[in-house]
Amino acid sequence: xxxxxxxxxxxxxxxxxxxxxxxxxxxxxxxxxxxxxxxxxxxxxxxxxxxxxxxxxxxxxxxxxxxxxxxxxxxxxxxxxxxxxxxxxxxxxxxxxxxxxxxxxxxxxxxxxxxxxxxxxxxxxxxxxxxxxxxxxxxxxxxxxxxxxxxxxxxxxxxxxxxxxxxxxxxxxxxxxxxxxxxxxxxxxxxxxxxxxxxxxxxxxxxxxxxxxxxxxxxxxxxxxxxxxxxxxxxxxxxxxxxxxxxxxxxxxxxxxxxxxxxxxxxxxxxxxxxxxxxxxxxxxxxxxxxxxxxxxxxxxxxxxxxxxxxxxxxxxxxxx
Amino acid sequence: xxxxxxxxxxxxxxxxxxxxxxxxxxxxxxxxxxxxxxxxxxxxxxxxxxxxxxxxxxxxxxxxxxxxxxxxxxxxxxxxxxxxxxxxxxxxxxxxxxxxxxxxxxxxxxxxxxxxxxxxxxxxxxxxxxxxxxxxxxxxxxxxxxxxxxxxxxxxxxxxxxxxxxxxxxxxxxxxxxxxxxxxxxxxxxxxxxxxxxxxxxxxxxxxxxxxxxxxxxxxxxxxxxxxxxxxxxxxxxxxxxxxxxxxxxxxxxxxxxxxxxxxxxxxxxxxxxxxxxxxxxxxxxxxxxxxxxxxxxxxxxxxxxxxxxxxxxxxxxxxxxxxxxxxxxxxxxxxxxxxxxxxxxxxxxxxxxxxxxxxxxxxxxxxxxxxxxxxxxxxxxxxxxxxxxxxxxxxxxxxxxxxxxxxxxxxxxxxxxxxxxxxxxxxxxxxxxxxxxxxxxxxxxxxxxxxxxxxxxxxxxxxxxxxxxxxxxxxxxxxxxxxxxxxxxxxxxxxxxxxxxxxxxxxxxxxxxxxxxxxxxxxxxxxxxxxxxxxxxxxxxxxxxxxxxxxxxxxxxxxxxxxxxxxxxxxxxxxxxxxxxxxxxxxxxxxxxxxxxxxxxxxxxxxxxxx
Numbered sequence: 066x067x068x069x070x071x072x073x074x075x076x077x078x079x080x081x082x083x084x085x086x087x088x089x090x091x092x093x094x095x096x097x098x099x100x101x102x103x104x105x106x107x108x109x110x111x112x113x114x115x116x117x118x119x120x121x122x123x124x125x126x127x128x129x130x131x132x133x134x135x136x137x138x139x140x141x142x143x144x145x146x147x148x149x150x151x152x153x154x155x156x157x158x159x160x161x162x163x164x165x166x167x168x169x170x171x172x173x174x175x176x177x178x179x180x181x182x183x184x185x186x187x188x189x190x191x192x193x194x195x196x197x198x199x200x201x202x203x204x205x206x207x208x209x210x211x212x213x214x215x216x217x218x219x220x221x222x223x224x225x226x227x228x229x230x231x232x233x234x235x236x237x238x239x240x241x242x243x244x245x246x247x248x249x250x251x252x253x254x255x256x257x258x259x260x261x262x263x264x265x266x267x268x269x270x271x272x273x274x275x276x277x278x279x280x281x282x283x284x285x286x287x288x289x290x291x292x293x294x295x296x297x298x299x300x301x302x303x304x305x306x307x308x309x310x311x312x313x314x315x316x317x318x319x320x321x322x323x324x325x326x327x328x329x330x331x332x333x334x335x336x337x338x339x340x341x342x343x344x345x346x347x348x349x350x351x352x353x354x355x356x357x358x359x360x361x362x363x364x365x366x367x368x369x370x371x372x373x374x375x376x377x378x379x380x381x382x383x384x385x386x
Numbered sequence: 387x388x389x390x391x392x393x394x395x396x397x398x399x400x401x402x403x404x405x406x407x408x409x410x411x412x413x414x415x416x417x418x419x420x421x422x423x424x425x426x427x428x429x430x431x432x433x434x435x436x437x438x439x440x441x442x443x444x445x446x447x448x449x450x451x452x453x454x455x456x457x458x459x460x461x462x463x464x465x466x467x468x469x470x471x472x473x474x475x476x477x478x479x480x481x482x483x484x485x486x487x488x489x490x491x492x493x494x495x496x497x498x499x500x501x502x503x504x505x506x507x508x509x510x511x512x513x514x515x516x517x518x519x520x521x522x523x524x525x526x527x528x529x530x531x532x533x534x535x536x537x538x539x540x541x542x543x544x545x546x547x548x549x550x551x552x553x554x555x556x557x558x559x560x561x562x563x564x565x566x567x568x569x570x571x572x573x574x575x576x577x578x579x580x581x582x583x584x585x586x587x588x589x590x591x592x593x594x595x596x597x598x599x600x601x602x603x604x605x606x607x608x609x610x611x612x613x614x615x616x617x618x619x620x621x622x623x624x625x626x627x628x629x630x631x632x633x634x635x636x637x638x639x640x641x642x643x644x645x646x647x648x649x650x651x652x653x654x655x656x657x658x659x660x661x662x663x664x665x666x667x668x669x670x671x672x673x674x675x676x677x678x679x680x681x682x683x684x685x686x687x688x689x690x691x692x693x694x695x696x697x698x699x700x701x702x703x704x705x706x707x708x709x710x711x712x713x714x715x716x717x718x719x720x721x722x723x724x725x726x727x728x729x730x731x732x733x734x735x736x737x738x739x740x741x742x743x744x745x746x747x748x749x750x751x752x753x754x755x756x757x758x759x760x761x762x763x764x765x766x767x768x769x770x771x772x773x774x775x776x777x778x779x780x781x782x783x784x785x786x787x788x789x790x791x792x793x794x795x796x797x798x799x800x801x802x803x804x805x806x807x808x809x810x811x812x813x814x815x816x817x818x819x820x821x822x823x824x825x826x827x828x829x830x831x832x833x834x835x836x837x838x839x840x841x842x843x844x845x846x847x848x849x850x851x852x853x854x855x856x857x858x859x860x861x862x863x864x865x866x867x868x869x870x871x872x873x874x875x876x877x878x879x880x881x882x883x884x885x886x887x888x889x890x891x892x893x894x895x896x897x898x899x900x901x902x903x904x905x906x907x908x909x910x911x912x913x914x915x916x917x918x919x920x921x922x923x924x925x926x927x928x929x930x931x932x933x934x935x936x937x938x939x940x941x942x943x944x945x946x947x948x949x950x951x952x953x954x955x956x957x958x959x960x961x962x963x964x965x966x967x968x969x970x971x972x973x974x975x976x977x978x979x980x981x982x983x984x985x986x987x988x989x990x991x992x993x994x995x996x997x998x
Contacts, residue, residue, distance in 0.1 A: 095857075098860065149490045222689040229691050233648055341855060342490070343857075
């Protein structure tokens, strides 16, 4: 197992190098000069641009800058923002808890709703309940996060006053306050996943429910809930797990919009502001962190397979033998 | 004119919207769109659904160049007379103010604050001078501001006993040291202070600013960041970055905490120099919250999350009108000189030919462009740098500005097409081709398409180019490597120009030498403008200055380096309990410019209070 993990980790290195190189090139080859943004239109002159470029180290050749940045990034130093003067690593670390909490909450909401819906839709395939769930999930799939977010604000905040429309209460202000501020954005983020997970689980469950071990369980007179949740759900959850891992990437991109609409100080909002102000080092740092997160989450998902499905472990063992 | 205490600095009286609001013409702008009035729930749902249509816009970032929006309903008239405070000022309480966006920092020379950021800056810092409701400039933090005979030096005398929030005294020495910092080559104020050759300490409370050339409008410069003293004791102790993250000024509120993209908190300055002069502060605490999404910001006010919000987006102002009609919120609007337009790069063929520019202006129906931007009934048409409320507005210029006349447009453009010496070097008969650049905001895409339709109608090939905000500005500035430097890398850009600033400052920036003035985005220069700018720089006489501005306006109407659309209305919406948002005063007792500070949508929160 340790060797397997080691091999997988080694394959991540070139992926992350490629991501960092591509984003660095992409951002630095864009037309325009960060020095102009730092100075503002009123103070632009050949001399002031040269002074700012020297101060920011932008007068060095691109490969030199990239290698310097990469070397520092390897030690956890992602540089300093040209625009806000913040340490990029510090800024990301400050925002990460907000985004992580949102993602965890969002995935939890999606799974808590999708698993029972998917299981019972499969169990009652073709019933009115199944048709209702199918129709609803198709509707949710067609509904972008930002529209759902605005609807939630309108109905649950403005009309009913149940949740704050915008803003973030850190955990230090109290768990209830924190969850109140996180719930609407997490729900808005979860809408697509609820639909995807439900549809996927329903399909896999229908197949599993036709397998011999389920028929055997039924013939033994086991209760329905036990058959559904103990014997059918586990083998039906591999696709769900894979997609949940892949959806982390989608969630990360959705946080950019949702955090902006709900005015949350997360990584998505940081990226949004950095892109708007052409804050290259901040964009570069955030993209790298998001890429690493995405790759690591999917790496963990790969590992989880081996725990969930003994056939994978034994298959690997047979290959080695 | 000497200026001490109550006396005005240069006589640049500008009528303000409050006064103008009494005029019939102003009322006609504010007449709402006729139509049946839906019930409250239906209207709120419509607000929500309109938000869906605008969602992509909302996610696209800050205010659009044109300040436009996608329309929206609303039949309640926009407040023509901003709410006046009721009762005596009350002390205590705290409010939360939603701003359009976050700012990069708070130190003069570093901060790139726009209207949202200035709400914070005016709470933490004081400015040496301020603009009155009449458009004149008076001392604020300064006791007096006096020029020499030829306006090449200005002497600022400070009030006694003023201290920064860290307890250090405000002295002439501090002002001189501040100037040295904000004039550094890497400061974003280096350009606007280029004319200031130095500051000489005359005595502990008096400093003399020397200028390289006359500038009768110098006090106007002291109403924004160049005129905001910051604590040198703090700066020297913590350095530039920390001083920018935790500002220390002399203002009515003391900085407490800043969580970027979340909130910035200030508390009342207990030893504020202005308290005895009735300048506040009355509130105990203010929390400023950047909420970039336009619709979320309004909804935050409606849901009670915040007590005030600001916007420059016309469609949101329309939505706010509905709520204000029910008395749920109070509207403090400002209609100044800031207006939407399109700028032509006059150094790039075929736009270097005035026939082409004038033809393009004749080809466009302003009223339809304003309608596309959702500004009908809110945003009056603009024809010059100064709106009808300004004393610098000229009827003669308005008449000289090319009207909608497609036939005349075709004539002018055909003259160019048939000219063997045409500047673009193409064969006679080749159609004129242009690229129109604008941000990928839905309302601005519609606007671009409207321009394309109007100009195609007179035979011009127009390709549309969607450009992000940062690139849009960078392309307009250009690069020092071109000849001439900073001639820009664009043909036609959607844009927004104009402010309440003194005409000399506005027009000097817009039409200075191309290589030395990057703010001259159109690259248009003329002898008439150069000559009249000299007049503006050397006289305070209002009539003489008006005449100079009119001459410049006539030159611009003739040569059309820009095409105007409509004036941008700005709004601060509050809960009705929030008092005195737009009626703040200067130490002399003169009324301030209301929410028209900077480019509008900015208040002096130090003088607001909560009604009991």
